[in-house]
Amino acid sequence: MSAIRTFNVEAGLPTLDEARRLVIEEIKQAKRAGARVLKVIHGYGSSGTGGKLCVGLRKSFGLRKKEGVIKNFIAGEDFSIFNDVVLALLEAVPELRGDPDLDATNEGITILWLK
């Protein structure tokens, strides 16, 4: 069992609605598998497929947090040890310290901290 799972939602070129559904399903599966963190690869940009997924999914992650489905989420560009939420997450999931996206300012991902 791995505490960290990665889901490349961008790979199947889904619409935003499809991507939302896929991510929700992946969150459920990850939780069932005992994962603590789900790294979602959605691409980046202010427009285009990557941009739409990035902006739209991050909005929905905010809702999932409010609903209590996830504990928190961290945009890839904020995934730094200088971020207090990240530090708390790293304490809970020390394996994440070895993640290549840590401090890589990767706008194309979002880290979901699962409950």
Next chain:
Amino acid sequence: MTEQEFRAAYPLIAGWIQNTLAQHATAAKPVASLGFSRLPQYYDAELLASSRAVAVARVPMPPLSAMGLSRFSDFERMDAGGITYLNTYFVRADHAADESLHFHELVHVVQWRLLGPEKFLRLYADGLERLGHRKSPLEEMAYSLQHRFDHEAQPFSVEATCQKLLGDTNK
């Protein structure tokens, strides 16, 4: 660098350092809060709690040319991974999780502390001028201890080691 040149430049550099640290004070984090697992085996808790780290896109270098020290312009233009001023060091954001880099900069924090600002800057400038950045004695010490951190399993006290090495340098 003559004594006269150093005397003229020192207040300018010290002032620039104070301003730079003040500008970044809110972003500076105690190193102890960054959660590194190996650093506490090499540095005492007080040093890790009192030292500050700042992640930046590009580390701030003193405008030495504008201070009349144009022979250090190569150093000024360096895109370094980290740089230390007094108890605070800056690391490039894309290296911010590199524990080895934090170790290196903390060696400089210890050097600043043991030597005091004036002596640190005098020694650093002298080494930089005579031998270049990588081979200057204070950098050489930091790189050598960093090499031990990277390759040896047995922890050691950096402060005690620096004290001894700086004592030997001053003999």
